[in-house]
Amino acid sequence: MGGHTSCWSVELPTGETLVLDAGSGLRALGTRGRSTGGTFEVLLTHRHLDHLDGLPHFAPLYANDARVRVRCASVGAGDLRASLRTILSPPLFPVSFDQLARTLDVASCDGRPATYLDHQLEVAQTMAQHPGGAGIYRIADASGPLFAYAPDNELAERAGDAQVATWRRELAVFLRDVPVLVHDATYVDDELVQHAGWGHSSAEEATRLALACGAGTLVLHHHHPDRTDDDVARIVERCQAIVDRERSSMKLVAGVEGLTVRVEG
Ligand SMILES: [Zn+2]
Ligand SMILES: [Zn+2]
Structure with missing residues (x-):
């Protein structure tokens, strides 16, 4: 990778x-x-x-x-x-x-949407759950959202905290119908218990979020540094099973060096 x-x-x-x-x-x-x-x-x-x-x-x-x-951000x-x-x-x-x-x-960045590249792209931001704070960016052109980027973000599905649940619902709205979502997938579900509060998500959590917000393609990103390519392939398989169970056509790929994702605006 x-x-x-x-x-x-x-x-x-x-x-x-x-x-x-x-x-x-x-x-x-x-x-x-x-x-x-x-x-x-x-x-x-x-x-x-x-x-x-x-x-x-x-x-x-x-x-x-x-x-x-x-x-x-x-x-x-x-x-x-x-x-x-x-x-x-x-x-x-x-x-x-x-x-x-x-x-x-x-x-x-003042937190409000801003335009870049001669006003051709609008970039909106919201905040992730991550130690010290981190941004999540959503990029759109005149046709609508194109791409969202949340590399370091703890979705904390297991936290029974109402505030976190509200934040997660608002995040799904922020990311709604984005053609490409790049999201933190540092862990797998089984590893979350030991890493609560570390500021990262599991690949399965990222998949469930992407399905909930109707993403076209999910790129699993920010792999744990100890993973081998085979480990990452197994994680993609595991997440693809979640997508298949939902009978969704969402594409799922692992972020790799040099990956290019084409988005038609
Ligand atoms: Zn990071
Ligand atoms: Zn970080």
């Missing part, structure tokens, strides 16, 4: 790119011909290192004709700037934040 951490790019047919999270996969995006130069909008769900560790290695930061604008520009200053500073990294002032720009 590959060993990279979270990074997705949403690309328009025009070649413009919106980046979701800056995990280690970001490096490969930066070395592709079409991706040097221009402005890159990078939306982080949160500042955990597995969602940031590709940023120092993103080639456009060092290009003459590029601008990289980074925002984070869970904190304002000041706190995000402080975190990036920490990562981008010797001895952790040889190039400092201030040396990148020409290309790197830090901005705020």
